[in-house]
Amino acid sequence: MGVSAVHALLRRGVFGSAGVRVAAGDVNGDGVSDIVVSVGQGASPRVLLYRADTRTSEGQILWTGPLGSGLRVAVADLDGDGVLDVVVGQGKYAQPLVRGYSGSTFLELAGWQPFAGNGFLGGVLVS
Ligand SMILES: [Ca+2]
Ligand SMILES: [Ca+2]
Numbered sequence: 001m002g003v004s005a006v007h008a009l010l011r012r013g014v015f016g017s018a019g020v021r022v023a024a025g026d027v028n029g030d031g032v033s034d035i036v037v038s039v040g041q042g043a044s045p046r047v048l049l050y051r052a053d054t055r056t057s058e059g060q061i062l063w064t065g066p067l068g069s070g071l072r073v074a075v076a077d078l079d080g081d082g083v084l085d086v087v088v089g090q091g092k093y094a095q096p097l098v099r100g101y102s103g104s105t106f107l108e109l110a111g112w113q114p115f116a117g118n119g120f121l122g123g124v125l126v127s
Helices: 003-011
Strands: 020-025 034-039 046-050 060-064 071-076 085-090 098-101 108-112
Touching: 020 071, 034 071, 046 071, 046 085, 060 085, 060 098
Parallel strands: none
Antiparallel strands: 020 034, 034 046, 046 060, 071 085, 085 098, 098 108
């Protein structure tokens, strides 16, 4: 799946009208960049991973957030294995959560709650 394929999904309205955030990087270690797309604030916040090796228009769902919160995405090597992982931050009006996922196994690698306990609902940016 390349950028043009994601663009085609956007044109078809697959992600609704809430807007999307995109991060790119090789998250399964095959040397080819993959694309992570999160749906912005709106009806169905979720994070989809489009790996280049699967060549499918159906992204792997990594996280579905609470209604209306929106999700932000980035890539970083969270476990130090030399392969980028997917990082997701929960947006405004929900608890500030950050989670990390393996792009190879799709399993959650890490999860933490910055600003816990102070009622902060301003959203978490990840980069
Ligand atoms: Ca890859
Ligand atoms: Ca890693």
